[in-house]
Amino acid sequence: MPDLEITVGGRPFLVSCQPGEEHFLRAAAAMLDAEAQPLLTAMGRLPEAKMLLMAGLMLADRTAAGEDELRQLKARLAELEGRPAPEPQRVEVPVIPPQMVETLAEIAARAEALAARAEEKAPA
Numbered sequence: 001m002p003d004l005e006i007t008v009g010g011r012p013f014l015v016s017c018q019p020g021e022e023h024f025l026r027a028a029a030a031m032l033d034a035e036a037q038p039l040l041t042a043m044g045r046l047p048e049a050k051m052l053l054m055a056g057l058m059l060a061d062r063t064a065a066g067e068d069e070l071r072q073l074k075a076r077l078a079e080l081e082g083r084p085a086p087e088p089q090r091v092e093v094p095v096i097p098p099q100m101v102e103t104l105a106e107i108a109a110r111a112e113a114l115a116a117r118a119e120e121k122a123p124a
Contacts, residue, residue: 009036009051035059 001016006029017025035055039046046054 006033008033008055009040009046009048011048011051031059032056 002019002022003014003016004022004025006013006015006026008029013029015025015029032052032055035058036051039051039054039058
């Protein structure tokens with residue numbers, strides 16, 4: 001079982017952990033230290049037990065708040081998932097704009113007129 005030296009509130013601690021879990025222990029120690037540092041700044045030197053207790057309580061409070069938020073978000077998600085799907089909206093998009101129909105009719109009329117002239121001028 002590996003032994004790691006961690007630092008919390010400027011104080012070293014020797015802690016054992018399961019093999020392969022060293023990075024989890026270091027991360028947890030860093031979180032605890034991050035809570036302990038402001039306590040030391042605000043209150044000065046604290047007894048070790050009180051510093052660890054206060055830092056642990058602050059982490060627990062933060063965790064509880066996160067769990068409350070997660071519970072509320074899960075309830076909201078369940079509510080949204082429980083709603084019936086909205087009716088699909090039918091949106092019709094004209095494939096050919098109305099102006100295009102008029103323009104094509106005009107071009108067709110001109111083409112027919114040109115074809116008629118060409119037939120008149122063509123030798124029989």
